[in-house]
Amino acid sequence: MxxxxxxxxxxxxxxxxxxxxxxxxxxxxxxxxxxxxxxxxxxxxxxxxxxxxxxxxxxxxxxxxxxxxxxxxxxxxxxxxxxxxxxxxxxxxxxxxxxxxxxxxxxxxxxxxxxxxxxxxxxxxxxxxxxxxxxxxxxxxxxxxxxxxxxxxxxxxxxxxxxxxxxxxxxxxxxxxxxxxxxxxxxxxxxxxxxxxTKSPIALKATIDMLQYSKHKGFYDGVQAESASFGSVFNSEDAKEGIQAFIEKRKPTFSGK
CATH class of the missing domain: 3.90.226.10 (2-enoyl-CoA Hydratase; Chain A, domain 1)
Structure with missing residues (x-):
């Protein structure tokens, strides 16, 4: 460029x-x-x-x-x-x-x-x-x-x-x-x-999406979208890794999956 x-x-x-x-x-x-x-x-x-x-x-x-x-x-x-x-x-x-x-x-x-x-x-x-x-x-x-x-x-x-x-x-x-x-x-x-x-790419993207959602929707629409996104992120491998790392008292290694 x-x-x-x-x-x-x-x-x-x-x-x-x-x-x-x-x-x-x-x-x-x-x-x-x-x-x-x-x-x-x-x-x-x-x-x-x-x-x-x-x-x-x-x-x-x-x-x-x-x-x-x-x-x-x-x-x-x-x-x-x-x-x-x-x-x-x-x-x-x-x-x-x-x-x-x-x-x-x-x-x-x-x-x-x-x-x-x-x-x-x-x-x-x-x-x-x-x-x-x-x-x-x-x-x-x-x-x-x-x-x-x-x-x-x-x-x-x-x-x-x-x-x-x-x-x-x-x-x-x-x-x-x-x-x-x-x-x-x-x-x-x-x-x-x-x-x-070092954070989960999946969680980062979901957070950005929620911040953007607040531009266009009201508060209650936003919290409903947040709860749905919360569940979707929970199903990721990164969430499992993050929770397990917390339990094992170590730093997580996120893969973006």
């Missing part, structure tokens, strides 16, 4: 965005995110994905130069829809995806990060949706995901003012889970990802 590279360590695919100088989200980069998901989806050696940016930024936003190549609102809507589909696939992906955000995640870069299951940030990172400065609005579901994490009022402030928040503030507001000094961000993220990679 031209813009993404990755290596695998102990079940974790460490995926690096490489599109200098700002890792701007082009159509090509978004397409490669989709290709990357297809490549790792059925690779049993990969159980967790860590996504981070090379250089100074996670991603400083969409490639604005590509906007000048769009000739109509209809074409612009299609561009947004294509990006939304890839990011929705990312959010519902069967394996956990963690964003490690340093420098800046702005505009489309933040929308990409918000589609990941977990976000860890450098303390001095900048996160924001500045599209209104261009007379535009976010197009990759930013107006929909941001309120889910920070609430409607804070989302409105961030969108209306176009002002970013810091990594520390992102944790305070619920947009990110943890903040670290920038030099420790990636190593700490990978360490946590490796812990997650």
């Amino acid at each position: 031209e813009f993404l590279t990755w290596k695998v360590e102990e079940g974790v695919a460490i995926v690096t965005i490489q599109r200098p100088p700002a890792n701007a989200l082009s159509k090509g980069l978004i397409h490669e995110v989709d290709e990357m998901l297809s490549a790792v989806e059925h690779d049993d050696a990969i159980r967790v994905i860590v996504l981070h940016g090379e250089g100074r930024f996670f991603s400083a936003g969409a490639d604005i130069k590509e906007f000048t190549e769009v000739s109509s609102g209809e074409e612009f809507s299609k561009l947004a829809s294509n990006g939304q589909q890839v990011f929705e696939r990312l959010e519902s992906f069967s394996k956990p995806v963690i964003a490690a955000i340093h420098g800046a995640a702005l505009g489309g870069g933040l929308e990409l990060a918000m589609a990941c299951h977990i976000r860890y940030v450098a303390e001095d990172a900048k996160l924001g949706l500045p599209e209104l400065q261009l007379g535009l609005i976010p197009g990759f579901a930013g107006t929909q995901r941001l309120p889910r994490y920070v609430g409607v009022a804070k989302a409105a402030e961030m969108l209306f003012t176009s002002e970013p928040i810091t990594g520390v503030e992102a944790v305070q507001w619920g947009l990110a889970t943890r903040s670290f000094p920038v030099d420790d961000l990636l190593s700490n993220t990978i360490e946590i990802a490796k812990k997650i990679a």
Whole structure:
């Protein structure tokens, strides 16, 4: 691929965005995110994905130069829809995806990060949706995901003012889970990802499915689906291994079956 590279360590695919100088989200980069998901989806050696940016930024936003190549609102809507589909696939992906955000995640870069299951940030990172400065609005579901994490009022402030928040503030507001000094961000993220990679792939996928279910259904529909999934997971070899390992006071070895 031209813009993404990755290596695998102990079940974790460490995926690096490489599109200098700002890792701007082009159509090509978004397409490669989709290709990357297809490549790792059925690779049993990969159980967790860590996504981070090379250089100074996670991603400083969409490639604005590509906007000048769009000739109509209809074409612009299609561009947004294509990006939304890839990011929705990312959010519902069967394996956990963690964003490690340093420098800046702005505009489309933040929308990409918000589609990941977990976000860890450098303390001095900048996160924001500045599209209104261009007379535009976010197009990759930013107006929909941001309120889910920070609430409607804070989302409105961030969108209306176009002002970013810091990594520390992102944790305070619920947009990110943890903040670290920038030099420790990636190593700490990978360490946590490796812990997650030791869990049962079947149970991880079921958990992701239940988290996604809560987006579309009410509470009681969700708990009914959870009980059904609970029984299905119980029938797996991984569940038998996990229970037996607990009884024998040892670490489980999950096979994903």
